[in-house]
Amino acid sequence: MRALYVWLSRLIALAVVLQVLFIAWSAFDIAKNAGDGIPFTEDTEQNIGQALHLYVGMMAMPVLALLFAIVSFFAKVRGGAALAWVTLGLVVLQIALAYASFAAPVVGMLHALNAFAIAAVAGVAGSRATKSGAAPAAPVASGGPGVPAGA
Amino acid sequence: MTPARVLRWGAAALSVAIVGTLGWLWFDSRVPSTYSVMDMGYVDAGGGPVGGHVHGGAGGVSVATLTGPADAEPAVSLTLTARAETITLASGERVAGYTLNHASPGPEIRASVGDLVRVDLVNESVADGVALHWHGVRVPNAEDGVAGVTQDAVPPGGRHTYRFRVPDAGTYWYHSHQVSHEQVRGGLFGMLVVAPAEGPDVVAPVHTYDGRRTVRGGTGERRVEAPAGSAVRVRVVNTDNGPLRLAVGGSPYRLLAVDGHDLHGPTEVTGRGLAVAAGGRADLGIVVPASGGGAVRIDLGAGSSLVLGPPGAAAPAVAAPAATLDLLSYGAPAPVDLSTSPADRSFEMRIGRRPGFLDGRPGLWWTRNGRLFPDVPMYLVRQGDVVRMTISNDSGEVHPMHLHGHVALVLSRDGVPASGSPWWTDSLDVDDGETYVIAFRADNPGIWMDHCHNLPHAADGMVAHLAYEGYTTPYVVGGPARNAPE
Numbered sequence: 001m002r003a004l005y006v007w008l009s010r011l012i013a014l015a016v017v018l019q020v021l022f023i024a025w026s027a028f029d030i031a032k033n034a035g036d037g038i039p040f041t042e043d044t045e046q047n048i049g050q051a052l053h054l055y056v057g058m059m060a061m062p063v064l065a066l067l068f069a070i071v072s073f074f075a076k077v078r079g080g081a082a083l084a085w086v087t088l089g090l091v092v093l094q095i096a097l098a099y100a101s102f103a104a105p106v107v108g109m110l111h112a113l114n115a116f117a118i119a120a121v122a123g124v125a126g127s128r129a130t131k132s133g134a135a136p137a138a139p140v141a142s143g144g145p146g147v148p149a150g151a
Numbered sequence: 152m153t154p155a156r157v158l159r160w161g162a163a164a165l166s167v168a169i170v171g172t173l174g175w176l177w178f179d180s181r182v183p184s185t186y187s188v189m190d191m192g193y194v195d196a197g198g199g200p201v202g203g204h205v206h207g208g209a210g211g212v213s214v215a216t217l218t219g220p221a222d223a224e225p226a227v228s229l230t231l232t233a234r235a236e237t238i239t240l241a242s243g244e245r246v247a248g249y250t251l252n253h254a255s256p257g258p259e260i261r262a263s264v265g266d267l268v269r270v271d272l273v274n275e276s277v278a279d280g281v282a283l284h285w286h287g288v289r290v291p292n293a294e295d296g297v298a299g300v301t302q303d304a305v306p307p308g309g310r311h312t313y314r315f316r317v318p319d320a321g322t323y324w325y326h327s328h329q330v331s332h333e334q335v336r337g338g339l340f341g342m343l344v345v346a347p348a349e350g351p352d353v354v355a356p357v358h359t360y361d362g363r364r365t366v367r368g369g370t371g372e373r374r375v376e377a378p379a380g381s382a383v384r385v386r387v388v389n390t391d392n393g394p395l396r397l398a399v400g401g402s403p404y405r406l407l408a409v410d411g412h413d414l415h416g417p418t419e420v421t422g423r424g425l426a427v428a429a430g431g432r433a434d435l436g437i438v439v440p441a442s443g444g445g446a447v448r449i450d451l452g453a454g455s456s457l458v459l460g461p462p463g464a465a466a467p468a469v470a471a472p473a474a475t476l477d478l479l480s481y482g483a484p485a486p487v488d489l490s491t492s493p494a495d496r497s498f499e500m501r502i503g504r505r506p507g508f509l510d511g512r513p514g515l516w517w518t519r520n521g522r523l524f525p526d527v528p529m530y531l532v533r534q535g536d537v538v539r540m541t542i543s544n545d546s547g548e549v550h551p552m553h554l555h556g557h558v559a560l561v562l563s564r565d566g567v568p569a570s571g572s573p574w575w576t577d578s579l580d581v582d583d584g585e586t587y588v589i590a591f592r593a594d595n596p597g598i599w600m601d602h603c604h605n606l607p608h609a610a611d612g613m614v615a616h617l618a619y620e621g622y623t624t625p626y627v628v629g630g631p632a633r634n635a636p637e
Contacts, residue, residue, distance in 0.1 A: 033362065037370075039453040042393025042429075042605065043336065043359035058514055070169070073162030081162070099504070099515055103547045103583065 002129055005075035005084070008068040009126030012087060015061055016119035022056065025049030057098065065091040068122070075129065083125035090118045180508035182525050185629030188300055188598065188616055192527040197496030197538065201531065202620045211623035214301055214597045217292040219314035225269035227262045231341075232273040233281045233305075233327075238338050238360065241369030246361040248337035249277060249327070256356050256368055256390075257325075257341030264320050264345055270313045272305055277334070280304030280633060283313060284328035285343065286430060287411050287558070287577045290315040292597025292622075295555055298329035299626050299634030300598055300616075305329075306632065317345045319558070321411025322386040322432040324356065330635050332606035340390055345411070351377070352384040352434075353459070357451050359391050364453035377459045380441035385449060385457065387433045392605040394549060394580055395427040400469030401447040401460075405436035406481060412558060412575035416483030424472035429551040430604035431578035479564050482572025489560055491590040495536035500528070500601075500615065502581065504546040509612055517546060517603070517613045524612025530601065532593040533620050542579070543586040550608065553578045554617065555599040559591040578604055593617075598624045600636065610637040 026049030030040045038044075046054070065088040072084030094114050101108040194201065231251045238248045238255045251257030262268050274281045282304050284296035294315040298304035305311045317323075326340035342354045353375050355366050363370045377383050384407060389395040403419040410432050417436065427433045437447050439460050446460020450469040458466040503518040516523050532538055539562070542552055554577060561574040564587050581587055596619040603613035614637060628634050 037454055038362045039364070041359060041364065041391070041453055043364075043391045044362045062513065066169070066173075070166040073159070073166060095506075095515070099547065 001071060001075045002077060005068070005071050005077060005080060006126050006129045008064060008071060009084075009087075009122045009129065012061070012064050012068060012122040013119045013126070015056055015064065016115050016122075019053055019056055019061075019115060022049045022053040026053060057095065061091055062095070068125075072125075077125070077129040080125060080129060083121055083128070087118060087121050087125065090114060090121060094118060177508050177511055177513075180511055180523070182510045183629070185627050186525070187624065187627045188529075189618075189623055191525050191616075192522070192529055194531050194618075195498060195528045196531045197498040199496040199531070199533065199536065202533075211621050212596075214292045214622055214624045215626075217597050217622075219291050219294050219316060220267055221314065223267050225314065226266035227260065228269040229258065229260065230271040230273060231257060231283070232275050233339060234276045235278065235337075236276070240360060240363075240365060241367065241373070242365070242371055244360075244363060244370060246338075246363075248360060249334055249339040251339065251341055254368075255338030255340070255360075256358065257339075259342045259344065259354060260325070261344050261346065262317050263347065264318070265316060266345075267314065267316050271310060272313065273310045274305045274307050276307055277339070278307060279330045279334070279635070280306045280309075281327050281334065281339065282311070282329040282636075283325050284331075284555070285313075285315065285323065285325050286553075287321075287323045287432070288315070288343065288345075289318050289556055289558065289595055292556065292595065292599065295597070295599070296325075296328050297555070297600055297636045298632070299628035299630070299636045300600060300624055301626065303626060303630075303632035304634050317343075319411055320345045320347055321408055321413070322354070322388060322434055323411055324388050324390065324432070326390065328636050331637060332610040335390065335606055336392075342386070342388060344386065350382050350384060352386055353377075353457075354386045354388070355449070355451075355457050356388045356390055357395055357455065359453070364391075364451065364455040366451050366455050366457050371454060372456050372458055374446075374458045374460075376462055377439045379439055379444070379461050379464075382436065382438045383459055385435040385437055385459070387427055387435060387449070387451075389427040389429055389431055392429050392607060394429065394551070396424055396452055396475070397427065397433075398424040398450045398469045398472045399435065399437070399447065400450065401445050401466055402438055402440055406433060406476065406478075407436045408432070408434035409478065409574060410558070410576045410578055414482045414574070415485040415572040417572065418482065420476055422472055423474050423476045425476050426580065428578045428580035428604070430553050431551065431576070431580075478571065478574050479561070479567065479569050480571045484571065485573055487560060487573045489537065489590060489592055491537055491539060491560070491562060494539040494590060496530075496532055496538045496593075498528075498530050498538065498540045500540060500542045500552075502542070502544040502546045502550055502613075516611060517550075517608060519613070519615055524614065527612070527615045530615065530617045531620055532617065534593060534596050536593040537590060538593055539588060539590045541586060541588050542581050544581045544583055547583050549580050549582045550613065551578050551580050551604040552601070553604040554591070554601045556595045556597065557591045557593070557599070557617075559589040562588040562590055564588075593619065596622055598622060602637070606637065
């Protein structure tokens with residue numbers, strides 16, 4: 001379970017990185033097309049970057065975050081459940097921010113900021129699971145030298 | 152039990168509850184592959200009486216019997232052959248799509264008020280099947296062309312005949328109502344103009360092919376010759392999914408008609424643009440300047456414009472107008488043949504958006520009265536009823552609402568009564584935060600779609616139906632004909 005917890009945390013952080021890549025692709029594609037005289041309207045088919053961003057954001061991310069939250073109960077990571085549920089909460093917030101941004105595009109900056117928060121919280125959770133090696137009920141195997149958990 | 156065990160069991164129970172709830176919501180949202188719209192959602196009688204046989208489709212007059220005149224000689228008769236093929240735009244670009252008689256837009260149909268129109272639709276190569284809907288025309292229900300509601304989709308190799316009288320003069324259009332969100336975008340549509348209208352006119356269908364906005368089938372600037380000093384009626388048709396914002400430069404304009412219905416006392420407009428709802432039409436009265444040698448430019452956005460004037464006349468670019476013409480107060484009031492107080496039925500359509508599953512797909516989906524497709528309202532009326540409908544939108548996006556088979560009068564917006572010309576519409580943009588009250592007479596029996604004409608929205612379940620008591624449809628969505636109206 002702990003290994004699964006770690007992998008899910010990494011997948012979530014990776015998905016955030018992918019989302020940034022996809023949306024950058026999409027934005028430049030729109031700009032290039034506009035330069036070629038093809039403006040972006042309600043009747044423009046979504047470009048690949050957009051489609052991937054939508055798919056990962058609306059399907060893959062929520063599923064990963066939900067699994068992460070559930071697995072956290074059984075992974076025996078100190079503070080792991082709290083971090084995983086915060087991750088899930090931030091993913092839900094992220095979707096809400098995305099739809100709020102269609103009405104008020106400047107909110108999109110919060111959407112971007114929150115993306116980094118998701119990656120950070122998932123990353124912290126993952127590193128805590130790999131470094132602390134401690135379960136609440138198990139003896140504390142003190143982490144290795146160097147970076148403290150959560151850094 | 153130790154606290155740790157309690158926590159463990161609690162966590163397990165919570166996990167099961169979450170997954171179980173989501174699983175059940177997913178399972179429950181799935182739509183059967185074949186269903187009748189008569190069985191969908193719930194009946195809303197709008198405060199009127201409810202007879203027997205409304206839901207469930209048992210009994211009642213079949214809409215298949217509600218055809219146009221069968222024996223009279225048609226005044227206008229033509230065959231439209233639908234094909235999936237490459238379209239060459241008037242401006243030369245080639246795009247993959249659909250044609251009628253090898254053209255997109257398809258042939259322009261011209262008729263006079265009261266004419267019987269006969270159209271033989273032949274499907275040569277559109278794999279999903281086709282059906283033709285006469286947008287805005289008050290046709291008998293069996294001629295409405297909605298696959299799965301008023302007919303079966305015409306498969307490749309099949310044919311279907313439409314016969315109907317055109318009761319109102321004006322600008323209309325026809326388009327596929329089978330897999331319409333793909334087929335209309337791909338070009339399966341054409342214009343229908345019903346005379347009389349004084350003077351010369353120009354049809355100006357605006358359509359986006361593969362991301363390129365066109366007017367009269369071509370991208371960029373399209374020129375139509377018109378002598379200096381001449382008055383021209385320009386019939387703008389928005390065949391796209393978003394609102395069309397146009398601006399006129401070089402002369403003022405009058406808005407002569409909306410959705411095929413003439414406005415009363417249209418005044419000259421300068422410095423204001425016009426928004427045309429998706430599926431909607433606007434007839435502009437343009438007078439080419441008599442002196443100065445200039446032309447009139449109608450800017451249609453996204454690089455597309457129509458220029459009217461003598462050959463070679465200069466038509467400077469149009470500055471983006473600061474404001475849009477408000478139809479609620481445009482023109483002069485006039486009596487209407489519709490007494491709306493009291494109405495026999497009052498319906499509500501609250502458009503919203505919420506997270507959920509739509510046929511198993513998670514997302515944020517459009518709701519009507521708080522409910523997701525397929526739990527959509529079936530508005531029940533009796534022939535002769537005067538119906539008021541309050542449409543409010545709190546969904547974050549504009550929705551062009553289109554009621555088939557009827558034309559509705561706008562009574563008010565956000566509580567402000569209409570003060571201009573009577574404003575009849577069949578495709579009404581209801582913007583985020585707006586509430587419109589409209590009214591219509593239920594005088595055309597059958598089962599009618601009432602949906603968002605942003606066709607991908609309709610495909611995402613933004614549909615409802617208007618049903619006349621005592622009528623039912625034998626057609627099903629899905630089924631052997633693979634009917635998919637949206």
